[in-house]
Amino acid sequence: MARVLLRLLAGLVLVIVVLLAVLLFNTLRYTPEAPVASGEIYDLGADIEQATKDLSDAVTFRTDSTDLKHPDFAAFLTFIETRYPLVHSTMSREVLARKTPLYMWQGSDPNLSPILLAGHYNDVVPIAPGSHDLWEHEPYSGVIDDEFVWGRGTLDDKGAVIAMLTAAEKMIKDGFTPKRTVYFSFGGDEEVGGLGAMAVAVHLNQLGIELDWMLDEGSFVLDKVIPGLDQPVASINLSEKGYVTLELVAKSAGGHSSMPPRVTAVGRIAKAGGRLQDTPVPGGLSGLSEEFFDTLGRHFSFEQRVVFANRWLFRPLLENILSGSPTTDAMLRSTTAPTMLTGSSNDNVLAAEASAKINFRIHPRDTVADIVAHVRRTIDDAEIEIRYDESLANPASPVSSSDATGYSDIKSSILDARAPGHGARADHRRHRCTALRQGRQKRLPHQSVQNRRLGSGAVPQHQ
C-alpha cells in the first residue's frame, strides 16, 4: 500500500515538475516581438512649440456641433489656410458638404492607390448647462500651461487635424513629395451624423478612386493607463463597437399605493434591470482582444507573463481578472449599462407604466438581435415589452485586418516615433512624445456622447 502511495506521489511530483517546466518554457519564450522593419523613415523635426500654439489657437474657434452655421466654421477653414500656406498652395482642396474640406496631395507614382487620413474639427456638444464652473480653464480658451493645452476639442479632434497639417506643412517645406497620393479630410459634422464623411466617400467613389487604406480618429497613446505597464501603449483601432439602447416597459393598473398588487410595474422593471446587471452578455478573450493582450502581455513582469504566456491553462483566471475592471471588461464583451428609469410622478401613486433604458455597446461577435435575445432570455418576463429605435441601432463595424499593409505602415511609423533605436533621432522622438501629450480636455460627465467613440468602444478596438 505504502509503495502504491509512494508511486502516486512520485507521479504527482513528476506531473508538477513537467507542468512547471512547460510554464517556464512558455514564459521565457514569451517576449516582445521584434520591431517591424519599416521603409524609409522620415525624420520630421517639426516645430512643436509652434504646433502647440496652433492647437491652442484652433481651440478658440467655437466649432460646436449643434450650430454648423456659426461663423467660426468658415473662420476655422480660413485659419488653417493662412496658418499652413504650403499645404494650401501645394494640395488641391474642395470643401464638400457640412463644411468638410478634402485635400489632395498628389503622389509621384500614379500606379499606387491613394490613402486617406481623416479627422474632424467640429466639437462634440456645447458644454453642459450648469457645468461651466467645473472647468479649470475656459472651455474655448486654449490655455497652455506647463503640461497641456486646455479646451474643447484638443483631444477630439482638433489635435489630430493640427498634427496632420503640421506634418504636411513641414514635409512640403523640406521638399518632400509622397509617392502615393494622400487625401486629408477634416469633418465639419463628425459628432452629429458624419454626413461630411459620407460626402467624401461619395465624392471619391464618383471619381473612381479606390483607397489603399484610411486612418480616422480612434484611440490614443495610453500613457500609464494600463495597470502594470510603465511604457506608453499606442492602440491602433481596427473596429468600433456597435450601439443599441433598449427600452423595457412594464404596465400595470396603477392606482393608490395603499393597496398595491404583489408585483408593481416599477418592481418588474427594477427586477429586470437587476437581472441584466447581474448577467453580463457572454464574452471572453478572443479575436482582436486576445491579439491585443497577447501583444501587451509580453511587456509585463515575469509573474504576469506566466499567466499571459500560458493562456491554455490560465484563461479562466485571466478572463476573471480582466472582467474585474470596466475598461478591460468592455474589451471582452458587449457592455450593459442601465441609464434611465421612469415610474410614477408621485410617491403615493402606483405607476401605470414604468420603464428603463439600457444602453449596450455591441462587441463585433454580437448582433443587435443577439442583444435583444439576451435581454429577453435574462429578464424572463413576458409582461415586459422591449422597444428600441432601429434607426439608432448599429452593429459593430467590420473588423479591419491587422495583416494589411496599412496596418503595418501605421504600426511602423508609431515605432519610428516612439521605440528607442528605431530610426528617428532621439531628440525628435522626445519632442514627438511630448507633442502626443499636449491634448488635454477636462473630462466631464456630459461627455458621454463622446465616449461612444472614445470610451470603451475605442479601447484598443481590439474588441
Ligand SMILES: [Zn+2]
Ligand atoms: Zn471624434
